Amino acid sequence: MVFRRKRKYREKIIKRSIWQQLPEESQNFFIETANILRFAGQFFVELVTPPYEHKEMIRQTYEIGYRTLALVSITGFILGLVLTLQSRPIMIAFGAESMLPSMVSISVIREVGPVITALICAGKIGSSIGAELGSMRVTEQIDAMDVSGTRPINYVVATRVIATTLMVPILVFYADALALLGSYVALNLNSEMTISLFLNKVLGSLGFMDVIPATIKTVFFGFAIGLIGTYKGYYSGRGTQGVGKAANTAVVTSSLIIFIIDLLAVQVSNLLMY
DSSP: OHHHHHHHHHHHHHHHHHHHHSOHHHHHHHHHHHHHHHHHHHHHHHHTSSSOOHHHHHHHHHHHHHHHHHHHHHHHHHHHHHHHHHHHHHHHHTTOGGGHHHHHHHHIIIIIHHHHHHHHHIIIIIHHHHHHHHHHHHTTHHHHHHHHTOOHIIIIIIHHHHHHHHHHHHHHHHHHHHHHHHHHHHHHHHSOOOHHHHHHHHHHHOOHHHHHHHHHHHHHHHHHHHHHHHHHHHTOOSHHHHHHHHHHHHHHHHHHHHHHHHHHHHHHHHHHHO
């Protein structure tokens, strides 16, 4: 019995010494990751616990979609336009100009459209959520909700995370459609192609493994943007500096997680395809 106690004590000392040997940045990274996972656990608990804030969720969904629609529209159209104009000389050099609609559609649907749109949403929506919740924390509105019996995570966090999870995939579909429209416009600047021929080439080149994995990862993009934005704002520091830092770190962290999710999604889809 004494031997077991000594062994456990030695293991604790070894673990503590290993933790202390890590750089401070690494310690902060692991601590922040654990806090985010704990916050995600609280979100899922509140998600299935009544009462459900349907009106607030619908309002947040409208606000998030309306707030980002114009920027996504411009970006999506220009994305398809520029991608086609940049790729056309190379495709002509290889004698494959007829494959240009297929190449652009696969690039947009698989990778470029979801990632660029998610990054725009991270910058526009994530910073807005972080700043909004940070200001609520500074003005003690969240504390007032907690004291009055209104669960702040249910009302403030869950509604926004659900809204971003629902709206980001819709915004990605919208941006993809506008990108294909921009590609069609770019093709007709130097040559003539009917819309029916363009759509036939686009739809003929897309398959099940092009659309479904891209759609699934956009759901995770939206969840990550909402979760990180609400986490940074919910636990922001006091004062105006805390609000600005919450908005800034929400964008940076969300963008990083978007790239990580995209990398994992590509690896998983490649394993399923081959």
